[in-house]
Amino acid sequence: MKRSFLFFALLMFSGVCRAEDGYRLWLRYNKIENAAMLHQYRSNISGIAAHEASATLMIAKKELQSALEHLLDAKIADQQEAGDKTVVLGTPQTSPVINRLLRSVNFNLGKEGYAILTKKNDGKKITMIAANTDIGVLYGTFAFLRLIQTFQSIDELSIVSVPKIQHRVLNHWDNLNRSVERGYAGISIWNWHTLPGYIDQRYIDYARANASIGINGTVLTNVNANSLVLTRPYLEKVKALADVFRPYGIQVYLTAKFNAPVEIGGLKTADPLNAEVKNWWAKKCDDIYELIPDFGGFLIKANSEGQPGPQGYGRTHADGANMFADVLAPHGGMVMWRAFVYDARVQKEEEHFSEGATGHSSDIAAEDRFKQAYDEFKPLDGKFRKNVLVQVKNGPIDFQPREPFSPLLGAMPQTNLALEFQLTQEYLGQGTHLVYEAPLFKECLNADTYIRGEGSTVAKVIDGSLQRSTITAIAGVANIGNDINWTAHPFGQANWYAFGRLAWNHDLSSEEIAEEWLKQTFTNDGQFVAKVKDIMMGSREAAVNYMTPLGLHHIMGTGHHYGPAPWVANAGRADWNPVYYHKADQTGLGFDRTATGSNALAQYAPRVQQQWGNRNTCDEKFILWFHHVPWNFRMKSGKTLWGELCDKYYAGAAAVRWMEQQWDGLRKYVDRQRFEQVRMLLKIQEKEAVWWRNACLLYFQTFSKQPIPGQNEPPRESLDDYKRLRFPLAPGINNVN
Incomplete structure (x- = not known):
């Protein structure tokens, strides 16, 4: 397999000569046309010195050499020793120069951090990309190339970077038949039928792209799991992918179906406290780690949306998680x-949820889905093993355009918590809307839980600095498919990129990340970058305004989640219905979660309750x-x-028209293929x-009984016209395993 690694590394630049179809992502490495920057870089770089002690170091060297030769349009010498203007790659173990020069520097780089330093070596100026490990060197190599791609000075460098979160993981909701739940960029990139024998170049390019932004883990399969992936033939396919990803620092994870011992193991129970069940999973882990x-x-x-779990056997989430943790622990694995979760207490209420129901609190089940995760998991704090991470969505409902942070974040100080974002735009226009998600990510990460006083941000909960977690993790539901440009919408790539960059360093700003991505993906031209950065930075707020302003949520079409449907009241259970969430009636609009309603606010710290508990002082984005x-x-x-609701909806639509106009003026900066694609989208x-x-204003108008302000263009269709729309083949809903 080592020989295969070398072969893959030599192939990894096959995408460099492709047309501008988006396949190369932010790793285009086109020749620098700016004469001043080209001169600076050529003046600082003439060769590379690296001892290829591993597949990872060889990849780093080849990446750097090929990239620089394309960027600088010059031959970059492969040097055995560190001469003048040499870039030296390595660790203290693989490079005598780095070993000698790092002795005088006290860097705590850990296992993945890197240093990029300008140094003098025997009177000769060198650039040193150093780390304690080979993967740290690879991360540093990509960071150095990012400096050049974004036209930053490399004359005198003193950069030290260490990831703030240990496990930075993509979650693929990909099924074994290659359908992708909530995927809008084609079918799955994993071709299980041809694995393990055929290694698609895309697998290598996927690993390379992730390594370039610091992502170090991938969950290959859907959370609505299929036990088949745990059988030997599929584990051999998983091994083939793991072998490709390993030199790029990427660990492979799988989703496990809780009742797999019954489905594929021949047992009569999946009770996590049953000795036979424990032994079955222990043997399964032995088989996996052998490969x-x-x-x-x-x-x-588990125990959510019909998935089996420990509660089916009278056990708790901790019982289930700890069983897996115990069988993984000898191998160093985590769960x-x-x-x-959907709490079983929220029952279907057909008598209340018929067409035309008001959806007021008197018409629905007493429980509030907002509260369910907290109610089930908070009492279990301190009962999970040290190699368990409880993975919490950023908000309490389900990846809405805007949600308050989940009250679980910060509420379990004795439990390792992972944060889960959704990159795929299930609720943000799916594969056709330009919505830059970094502001959404930052809004959550910067939110103050006040769990230990002011400054107790979600970011500090997740990176372990607030509660001293033993392991830390952040997850993003991937927006990747087999479309040529990976993410359907060209700007969907920015959300993949932003997740990786923030997972590594959550202190970066949305603006910094947007600028980096634009310069690497399109051009360094200042006018282009400034205008498109404005588009990106306003895009998420525009989407919130034309979809769910002022704290509205979950009012999209049911099932496919495509388009508005605030009138739906006949779904299979109460909390699947938009009317359950907006509560529109003749009096007003919104879900009362104060002490006079569901009292979900009581799950937050007192300072947060104070912030949001009074509608006269509540931040209006959450009112x-x-x-x-x-x-x-x-x-x-x-x-x-x-009036405010109308203004927000009209402002959102107007913002998209502004985005169109701005983009139309940028034709000269963008290749025709990508320009036209974005323009049409x-x-x-x-x-x-x-x-x-x-659709939303016409529906809510039936309750407000007030006209849409006269300065706004009136809707051309009727509410009934919108209600008649059907989308039986909308993408992203195939959940066949």
């Missing part, structure tokens, strides 16, 4: 146990999350709730933004 010694562990969805607000309530703008987005605006 994949660095297997990361399992991601498990990520998802906190996304309808926590309050049932009268239609004539005066907002901070002086407008009534109805923006037209779709504008049409769908108007659809969201009109």
Whole structure:
């Protein structure tokens, strides 16, 4: 297999000569056309010195050499010794120069950190990319190339970077038949039928792209798991992928179906406290680690949306997670146990959820789905093993365009918590809307839980600095498919990129990341970057405004989640219905989660309750999350709730029109293929933004009984026209395993 690694490394630049179809992502390495920057880089770089002691170091060297030769349009010498203007790669163990020069520097680089330093070696100027490990060197190599691609000075470098979070993982909701749940970029990139014999170049390019932004783990399979992946033929396929990913520092994880011992093991029970069940899973782990010694562990969805789990046997989530933790521990593996649960107490209420129901609190089940994860997991704090991570979604419902941070974040100080974001745009226009998600990620990471006083941010909970977690992790539900540009929408790549960069360093700003991505993906031209960065930075707020302003949530079409459907009231259970969440009636709009309603606010620290508990002082972006607000309530703008709601919806649609106009003026900066693709997708987005605006306002108007302000263009279709729309073949809903 070592020989195969070398072969893969030699192939990894096959994408460099491709047309501008987006396949190369942010690793294009086109020749630098700016004469001043080209001169600076050529003046600092003439050769590379690296001892190829491993497949990873060989990849780092080949990446650097090939990239520099394309960027600088010059031959980069392969040097045995560190001469003048040499880039030296390595660790203290593989490079005598690095070993000697690092002695005087006290860097705590850990296992993955790197240092990029300008040094003098025997009077000769060198650039040193150093780390304690080979993978740290690879990360540093990509960081050095990022400096050059974004036209930053490399004359005098003193950069030290260490990841703030240990496990930075993509979650693929990919099924074994290559369908992708909530995927909008084609079928799965994993071709299980041809594995293990055929290694697609895309697997290598996938690993390379992830390594370039510091992602070090991948969960290959859907959380709605299929036991078949745990059988020997499929584990051999998983091994083939793990062998490709290993030199790029990427561990492989799998989703485990809780009742696999019954489905494929011939047992009559999956009770986690049953000795036969424990032994079955222990033997299964032995088999996996025999094939994949660095297997990361399992991601498990249990007792949620019909998935089996420990509660079916009268056991707790801790009982289930700890059983897996115990069988993984001898191998160094961990279990990520998802906190996304549907509590069985929220029952279907057909008598209340018929077409035309108001959806007011008196019409629905007494429980609030907002509270369920906290109610189930908070009492278990301190009962999970040290190699268990409870994986919590960023918000309490389900990846909505805007959610308050989950109250579980910070509420379990004796439990390792992982944060889960969704990169795939299930609720953000799917594969056709330009929505840059970094502001969403940052809004959550910067949110103050006040769990230990002011400054107790979600980021500090997740990186372990607040609660001293033994292991730390962050996960992103991948937006990747086999479309030529990986993510369907060209700007979907920015969300993959932003997740990786923030997982490594959550102190980076959304603006910094957008600028980096634009310069590497398109051009360093200042006018282009400034205008498109403005588009990106405003895109998420625009989407919130034309979809779910002022704290509205979960009012999309059911099942496929495509488009607006706030009127739906006949889904299979209460908390699948939009009317359950918006509570529109003749009085007002919004879900009362204060002490007079579901009291979900009580799950937060007192300071947070104080922030959001009074509708007169509540941040208006969350007001309808926590309050049932009268239609004539005066907002901070002086407008009534109805007037403010209308303004937000119209502002959202207008923002997309502005985005279109801005993009149309940038034709000269962008290759024709990608320019036209984005232009057409923006037209779709504008049409769908108007659809969201009109359908929602016409529906809510039936309760407010007030006109849409006269300065706004009136909807051309009727509410009944919108209600008749059907989307039986909408993408991303195939859940066949």
